[in-house]
Amino acid sequence: MLQKLREKTTGVVGAVIVALLIVPFALFGLDQYMVGGAANNVARIQAPPTWWHGAPSWWPASMFWRHQEVTVEEFRNRLELARQQQRERQGEAFDPVAFESVDNKREVLETLIDEKALAMAAEASGIVVGDAMVRDAIQDIEAFQVEGRFDPNRYQLTLASQVPPQTPRQFERSVRDNLRQSLAATAVGSSSFVTNGEMDRLVRLLGEQRDVDLLMLPAPEPDTAPVSDEQARAWYTANESDFRAPEAVTLEYVQVNADTVPAPAAPDEAALRQRYEEQRERFSAQDERLASHILVRVEDGADEAAVAAARGKAARIAAQAKAPGADFAALARDNSDDSGSSAMGGDLGWIGRGAMTGSFEDSLFAMQPGQVSDPVRTDFGWHVIQLREERSGETRSFEDSREALATELAQANRDRAVSEFTSELVDRIYRNPSSLTPAANEMGLQVQTVGPFTRANASGIAAHPAVRQAAFSEMLVQDGTVSDPIEVAPGSTVLIRVVEHTPERALPLGQVRARVDAAVRADRARKAVKARGEALVARLEKGETLESLATAEGLAAPESVPGVPRGAPLPEPEVNEAVFAAPKPAPGGTSPGLQMLSDGRAVLFVVTGVTPGSAATLDQAQRDALRQQFAQVSGLDDIEALTRSLRRNLDIEVFEENF
Known part of the structure; x- marks a missing residue:
């Protein structure tokens, strides 16, 4: 049988058939290998190649598309971060069940997809983040600072305390990636500006003040008219959600x-002594070293030649530092690549065990005061270390610790x-x-x-x-x-x-009939107030004044309120909104209106004058601050528009089963 198969596939026709079968299998397999499956992904984002923006998404052109995935681990880490942030904001009101809703998870995923879209745009644009930018970004992080200045010890300890712990190189890589994907959006947002014309128009609108006269219409007499069964049923049906018994x-x-x-x-003497011995370190101060260093940085991914060159430079510096009368601080200021300590002469302060990486710590604690080390290699590069002082910790006696031990x-x-x-x-x-x-x-x-x-x-x-x-x-x-x-x-x-x-x-209508009747009567009263107010507005529009209306209707005299700014409650925020929504009155005229209040009463108002805001009332500092705020708002809109534009050119597939 194998011989017959061989005979049938050795000819030209057989070769063509085999080739036709191999090509699609091979290409489809390659495509699946390149884009990955959905088992470990929550979303897959695909974009046309940078050299063919109009490439179709169908195979085989899809093989050349660029791919990004939102992995299950990445999604869950971001979801957990969002959970912690919401729990901190809401405190005891935080509801973990509601947080796990599909809509909430989708919102977190959409943020990740936006970030991937920006990252792909940065890659297509050839954006590169330099080492200096990464260092500046890390040193600006408040968690790594002591008294407002970057502290290498705090940096090391903070990274080591993460879950899972991170090395400086891993953290620098993540910062570099984040900077790269955010640079395009940041550039777009920061490029937004406000022209002088826009600024003047915004100041005129936001600073606008209106002169207004207000007349309060009292609530009508209580509605005591009966509510028919038909009226009650109609109200109950239309507002059934108001008449439900809660769970x-x-x-x-x-x-x-x-x-x-x-x-x-109560704990006995033996138990107290045993606890003291088990926790002796708590009652002992840690041995510490006062150190300075000079760093010759080795960049991530540097080849052997670059590493050797850096070591040679460090060795020359170490030789200079060991020379009689050498000024280590001056050498650090002139040669150290550690911007956080070079300005202080390489001073690292007092260092205890666990504060620095292994090789640095091992060398430091093996030295004698006044000694300068040979070059020591860490993830940052080569260090020349000077031990200036050392101090040993003291141990509190059992007798001095007895009371605290007994309480604990x-x-x-x-x-x-x-x-x-x-x-x-x-x-x-x-x-x-x-x-x-x-x-x-x-x-x-x-x-x-x-x-x-x-x-x-x-x-x-x-x-x-x-x-x-x-x-x-x-x-x-x-x-x-x-x-x-x-x-x-x-x-x-x-x-x-x-x-x-x-x-x-x-709740059945019979059980809530009294509440339904009260609601119907309140609605009738409100409608009566509104109808009366609308009739009075019509009289104002025909030329009557608020004063004449008040006299004719037996109401209190209207109140004049000049120079009302936006947002002032009159007496409720909705009244202010209605006043500023009213048309600007013609010269010598007025602009009347009506606004219902939350308690069922109504307010008649007449806008008698409009004073636009003036840029002349702002000093230069206020004007600059306002311009910056307007530009920031406009910049956020631009970033959102950029993200929407980028997503239109992407093929996004979401796997909700992996949420």
Whole structure:
């Protein structure tokens, strides 16, 4: 059979057939290899090649398109960052369930896609970020500064404390990438400007003031006319959402804290001494070194020749520093590539263990005061180190530390007792998760009840956001099982179970008829006030004045308010908006209007004069600040327009199943 297959495929026709089969398989496979699959991506962004902007998206031209992916890990990291930021802003009001909505996740993803679009635009434009820009950006980060100046020790420690920890080189790479993708947008935003004509027009509009006369119309007499069944049904049907009973629950719960758990025995002498020995480092000051250094930087990706050249330069500097009478600080100011310390003569301050990278620290702590090291290699390059002073830490005795140890150990024992008690309680509850009573009785706890309550009127432990959130969660409501422990205060937790649940529901008309009748009467009264006001506006438009209307209607005299600026409440913000929305009155004329108030009353107003804002009232500093604000707003609009324009040329595919 194999021989026959060989005979059939050795001819010209066979070769053509095999070639036709190989090409599409090979190209399709290559295309899939280049663009990757959807298994590890949340979105895939594709753009035409830079040398063929009009390239079609269909195969085989699609093989040449540029690709970017939003990976699952990248998306989840950004989502977690957004979660932390929202939790900090909202505090106890933060709802983790609502945060996990698809709309919220999509919003986070859209931000990432915009960033990828800007990165691809930067790549296509050949934007390159220099080392000096990266260094300046890092040194401007407040987290790396001490007293307003970049501190290398703080930089190292901050990066090491990240989760996961980062090396300086990794962080510099991420900063470089971020700068590269933001440069185009920043350039567009910062290039926005406001012309003198635009500035004058904006100042005239924003600084405009209006002279206005106000006449308050009183609320009508209470509506006591009957409400028919037909009127009530019509209002109830049109406003059914106003007549719903909110969801409510009743809870049973037990609370565990230091007061409900048997107190542990006081710590004895042996336990105190054991804790002292285990934590001796806490009572010992760290050995420290006062050091200076000179850095000969080696750029990321430098070849062996560049590394060797840098080492040779560092060796020459080290030789000069070791010479009798050498001024190390002067050498650092003239030669060090560390802009954060060179101006201070290379001073790094007092350094303890763990503050610097391994090779630097090993060399420093092996030196003697006054000694200058040979070149030492780190991720930054070659260092020449000078040890100026050293100091050894002191250790507090056990007797001096006894009181603090006793307090700490007693608290630790109480915390451990509460934790162990809670763990045992949870284990017992798991044997019968549909009730709190058996486990509570076995552990000597009292089962308490709270409710029924809604999301808006919870009290007691139910007022705690975490308890309220769990109480209305779908799992506890539907299953009727006991919750996990919920911390309501430091060292105090509760376990809850929903014993009664009343879903949100429409209240029957008969039950809310009094509320419906009151709403109908209030609406009729409001309409009566509005109709009266509109009739009075019509009389104003025919030439009557507010004063004559007030006299004819038996109302209080109108109030004149000259020079009303934008945003001033008159007496409510909506009145101000209506005043400035009214047409500018003709010379010698007025511009009347009506605005309803939130309490059902109405305000008649007449605009009698308009004074445009004047740039002459602004000094140069105010004018410059206002111009900058206008330019920033315009720049943000330009950046948004740029992003929309870039996205129009992209092929974006989203994999929501990987959210």
